[in-house]
Amino acid sequence: MTINQNPDQSPEVTSAPSVDSGAVPATAKKSKARRNALLATGAVGLVGIGSTLAANISLNGGNNVEFGQGVAKTTACDEDGFIINPVTSYDNRLSIWRLDRVEISGLNLTPVGSGFSSGGYSTQDEAKTAHPGEYYDNGWKRTCDGVVLDFKAYTDDINYWKTTRDAYVNSQGYPNTSTPVGWAQYDGNVYSGNNSANYGYAVVIDTADDNSSEVTNFGLGDSDTYGSTDMANWGSLDHSQAANSSFSFNATLRWRPDAASISKIAVASMAIFPANYNLNDDQGIGRG
Numbered sequence: 001m002t003i004n005q006n007p008d009q010s011p012e013v014t015s016a017p018s019v020d021s022g023a024v025p026a027t028a029k030k031s032k033a034r035r036n037a038l039l040a041t042g043a044v045g046l047v048g049i050g051s052t053l054a055a056n057i058s059l060n061g062g063n064n065v066e067f068g069q070g071v072a073k074t075t076a077c078d079e080d081g082f083i084i085n086p087v088t089s090y091d092n093r094l095s096i097w098r099l100d101r102v103e104i105s106g107l108n109l110t111p112v113g114s115g116f117s118s119g120g121y122s123t124q125d126e127a128k129t130a131h132p133g134e135y136y137d138n139g140w141k142r143t144c145d146g147v148v149l150d151f152k153a154y155t156d157d158i159n160y161w162k163t164t165r166d167a168y169v170n171s172q173g174y175p176n177t178s179t180p181v182g183w184a185q186y187d188g189n190v191y192s193g194n195n196s197a198n199y200g201y202a203v204v205i206d207t208a209d210d211n212s213s214e215v216t217n218f219g220l221g222d223s224d225t226y227g228s229t230d231m232a233n234w235g236s237l238d239h240s241q242a243a244n245s246s247f248s249f250n251a252t253l254r255w256r257p258d259a260a261s262i263s264k265i266a267v268a269s270m271a272i273f274p275a276n277y278n279l280n281d282d283q284g285i286g287r288g
Contacts, residue, residue, distance in 0.1 A: 077133065077144040077269040082106040084151075084267070088259045091188060097259040098188050101250035102151065103236075109214075109245040110135045110143045111207045124209050145242075148270045148286050150202035151249070152180040152221075153262045160261040165199040165221075180221070181262055184231040184255035201249055202273055203234055204286040211242045217284040218249070219277035231255045 085103040090096075115136030116127035127136065133147065134140045155177050161167055165179035180199040200221030207214045218234050234249035251257060272288040273279060279287060 077142050077147045077149075078106075078108045079141045080106070080108065082108070084265060086259075086262070086265070094188050096188050098256040099251070099259045099262065100256060101248045102265075103246070103248045105244075105246040107245045107247070108141075108143050108243045109145050109205055109207050109211075109239045110137075110141075110242045111209050111211055112143060112145050113209065114211075114242075144205070144269065146204065146206040146285070148202050148204045148273055150200050150268045150270065150274070152200050152266045152268075153183060153257070154264050154266065155181050155261050156263040157261075160258075163258070163261040181257065183220070183257060184251045185257040185261070187254050188256060188258040198231055198251070198255075200274070200277065201232065201234075202277060202286075203247070203249065204273070205237065205239070205245075205247070206285050207239055207242060211239060214239060215285055217273075217279060217281050217286045219273045219279040219286070221274070221277055 083103075083105045085105065087100045087103060088097045089100050091098045111124075112133060112135060113121075113124040113128035113131070116122075116124045119127055119131070119136030119140065121127040121130065131140050133142060133145075135143050135145075155161070155163060158175060158177060160181070161175045161177050163181045163185055164177060165182070166174060166176055182197045182199055183201050184198040198220040201218070202220075203216070203218040205214055205216050214237070216237070218232075220232055230252070232249065232251050232255070234247060237245070237247040239245040273286045275288070
């Protein structure tokens with residue numbers, strides 16, 4: 001969805017570009033009906049550009065959210081939705097606002113199968129088999145535990161088309177804004193000698209059954225040789241209260257994008273990483 005960026009008007013929401021939802025592994029076909037609940041997309045518009053980019057954005061899973069003129073319906077692996085908070089700072093050297101990091105909070109990482117005894121099962125493994133991707137809390141609910149979350153940025157300003165995946169591929173110039181903006185832009189610049197890359201940022205967090213630890217992995221949408229994970233970081237993970245977890249991700253220092261090139265962020269939840277993503281741990285979790 002796109003939110004009108006004029007702070008003096010009520011924000012207007014329209015539909016966002018679609019995002020590939022990935023595929024369920026063949027070994028999980030018997031659970032396909034339940035796993036389909038994990039394959040959902042949500043999109044959020046950013047109110048304002050520059051210093052106001054840091055306004056909180058809420059993804060209310062499955063509920064309608066009023067944004068003045070228009071309604072956005074978002075669904076994800078989190079029953080209550082979660083918050084996306086883009087944080088920016090002004091770069092005096094380049095005279096632009098740059099995206100320092102994207103903070104995610106209120107994310108439900110409750111271990112799959114938790115509450116199994118109340119849900120009528122003898123063991124957590126039994127509950128996980130019967131209710132993949134869910135936990136019990138006065139009913140079976142979805143959790144983002146072990147789900148790949150893929151964040152993509154888009155622009156609706158043709159002046160920034162050169163920050164997109166299409167501009168990277170078609171260096172001769174075919175202006176459009178249909179493909180994602182690169183999370184990595186060298187020194188915040190638009191396309192110049194293949195300097196816009198990493199068109200998707202995906203992360204998976206698999207919490208232990210007792211929430212005492214976790215296994216993680218992240219991946220980047222590959223733009224030929226410019227999809228390397230050394231261009232980006234993620235961290236600040238806190239799942240001490242599993243149902244209200246948080247983390248952040250960012251491009252490394254000189255690859256931080258120009259904040260003005262990002263008009264909206266789309267989020268997809270999926271069972272595995274897209275096949276063409278460059279993973280931090282190619283043998284780790286999330287690879288089909």
